[in-house]
Amino acid sequence: MDTEIKLKGDRVIEQIPSTKDKALRINLNENIYGTFAEIGAGQETVRHFFRSGGSSGTIAKAMSAYDKDFSDAIYGIEEDGRYVTESRLKKMLSHEVNLIEERLKRDKHPSKMFFSYANTVATIDFAKQFKGHGWVGIRYQIEPDEDYNEIIIHIRFKETDARLQQETLGILGVNLIYGAYYKYNDPKRILRYLYDHLDKDQFEIDTINFSGPRFANVDNRLMSLQLVKNGMTDAVMFDPTGNNILPAAILYKKNILALRGSFRPVTKVNMDMYEKSLKMFLNESKVDKDNTLVIFEITLSNLRSDGEIDERDFMDRAELLCSLGQTVMISNFQEYYKVVEYFSNYTKARMGLAMGVNNLIDIFDEKYYRHLSGGILEAFGKLFYRDLKVFLYPMLGENGEIINSENLKVHPRMKELYKFFKFNGKVIDIDDFDPHTLEVFSREVLKMINNGKPGWEEMLPPGIAELIKEHRLFGFDPSKMLEQTN
Numbered sequence: 001m002d003t004e005i006k007l008k009g010d011r012v013i014e015q016i017p018s019t020k021d022k023a024l025r026i027n028l029n030e031n032i033y034g035t036f037a038e039i040g041a042g043q044e045t046v047r048h049f050f051r052s053g054g055s056s057g058t059i060a061k062a063m064s065a066y067d068k069d070f071s072d073a074i075y076g077i078e079e080d081g082r083y084v085t086e087s088r089l090k091k092m093l094s095h096e097v098n099l100i101e102e103r104l105k106r107d108k109h110p111s112k113m114f115f116s117y118a119n120t121v122a123t124i125d126f127a128k129q130f131k132g133h134g135w136v137g138i139r140y141q142i143e144p145d146e147d148y149n150e151i152i153i154h155i156r157f158k159e160t161d162a163r164l165q166q167e168t169l170g171i172l173g174v175n176l177i178y179g180a181y182y183k184y185n186d187p188k189r190i191l192r193y194l195y196d197h198l199d200k201d202q203f204e205i206d207t208i209n210f211s212g213p214r215f216a217n218v219d220n221r222l223m224s225l226q227l228v229k230n231g232m233t234d235a236v237m238f239d240p241t242g243n244n245i246l247p248a249a250i251l252y253k254k255n256i257l258a259l260r261g262s263f264r265p266v267t268k269v270n271m272d273m274y275e276k277s278l279k280m281f282l283n284e285s286k287v288d289k290d291n292t293l294v295i296f297e298i299t300l301s302n303l304r305s306d307g308e309i310d311e312r313d314f315m316d317r318a319e320l321l322c323s324l325g326q327t328v329m330i331s332n333f334q335e336y337y338k339v340v341e342y343f344s345n346y347t348k349a350r351m352g353l354a355m356g357v358n359n360l361i362d363i364f365d366e367k368y369y370r371h372l373s374g375g376i377l378e379a380f381g382k383l384f385y386r387d388l389k390v391f392l393y394p395m396l397g398e399n400g401e402i403i404n405s406e407n408l409k410v411h412p413r414m415k416e417l418y419k420f421f422k423f424n425g426k427v428i429d430i431d432d433f434d435p436h437t438l439e440v441f442s443r444e445v446l447k448m449i450n451n452g453k454p455g456w457e458e459m460l461p462p463g464i465a466e467l468i469k470e471h472r473l474f475g476f477d478p479s480k481m482l483e484q485t486n
Contacts, residue, residue, distance in 0.1 A: 452480025
């Protein structure tokens with residue numbers, strides 16, 4: 001009898017089942033049964049199930065409605081006339097699940113766990129200008145008498161060959177279906193398993209949403225954070241309801257005003273900067289109020305403590321910003337020019353950055369650009385070449401003086417470069433500020449909350465202190481407050 005030899009120093013390697021093994025395991029489960037509807041890149045996922053054997057026990061139907069008129073006749077017409085959208089995918093999933101329930105009677109199939117897998121995808125175009133993207137999702141049951149769960153993702157292809165993109169999509173589809181059934185108890189791992197037998201150079205996932213009874217406790221904002229943390233994408237966004245939104249869809253052709261901060265917690269300074277910079281931004285020519293989006297951006301480096309990302313701390317910040325009705329972006333862009341470059345992929349409209357004096361001084365520090373062949377000039381070309389303005393919030397100096405764009409001090413070597421941008425109207429002071437907010441610092445507020453020191457409540461926007469106390473955010477401990485008052 002052969003026994004496996006283990007040597008000293010061997011590491012335990014997680015065994016990842018092959019794509020064929022995943023498809024076969026699902027096929028051999030007598031209860032998993034459903035339909036495949038794939039538009040735009042061929043029937044790439046379902047073919048793995050056909051080829052692995054035993055597919056008649058899993059596939060009730062497989063289809064591709066390639067012709068637009070056929071697609072519209074089956075799933076209805078989209079208001080915007082587009083086909084590669086989340087709305088289209090949801091209609092596909094809903095339609096196919098309803099058909100299963102209608103055509104396959106429960107008394108005949110009492111133990112079946114029905115599913116509908118769908119994708120709507122645009123692969124790379126002939127000119128190879130647009131690499132392609134798509135929506136992929138599954139609606140499925142874990143118990144026959146249970147409501148449906150849903151996982152929906154948006155992907156962007158990075159490969160420059162349509163055939164390779166099709167193969168990538170097929171493997172991703174198998175990974176999604178397998179993860180949905182066999183890893184549903186650990187959504188974070190589902191995310192990682194989506195890249196089994198695939199590489200991050202092949203595609204990125206920039207939006208994911210879980211819903212349904214099995215994911216009732218999943219916060220999709222935390223799933224967004226995992227995408228950036230795992231290097232699956234550079235930036236993710238979520239709306240005030242906490243739902244993840246597709247950056248491309250919300251940024252497209254918009255005027256964008258971005259505020260970067262740690263927001264730990266969000267203070268009166270942040271809100272004063274937001275309100276005053278937005279007022280100035282809307283007064284700019286080429287800025288349309290109805291087409292303007294404000295984004296509160298947190299960079300990943302702002303979420304790390306001791307090198308690790310504190311998820312609880314992240315959720316505290318997310319909860320406060322969402323309660324204020326803000327759209328939030330999480331990115332791994334340390335430098336400002338990368339944020340602007342990212343926005344520029346989706347819009348050519350005027351942009352604004354609201355920041356404090358300290359942030360602007362940092363931008364003019366050469367050490368952040370040593371990795372660029374063109375150094376700081378390359379970064380500034382990317383930052384200011386576009387239709388961008390910086391709205392500068394003042395700060396208090398050591399002697400109580402107000403520091404703004406007129407008297408801030410950058411490195412002597414950068415002085416002339418700074419004057420050039422200032423002279424050309426790229427840096428504008430926020431003059432109409434609240435002088436009382438200049439003495440508010442979020443790190444001091446956080447220290448007061450942690451130590452149970454009174455008085456921090458007045459430094460925050462209305463309603464925020466109550467939220468912190470009610471949900472015990474940022475380590476708030478009511479017993480410490482009692483100790484202070486006794």
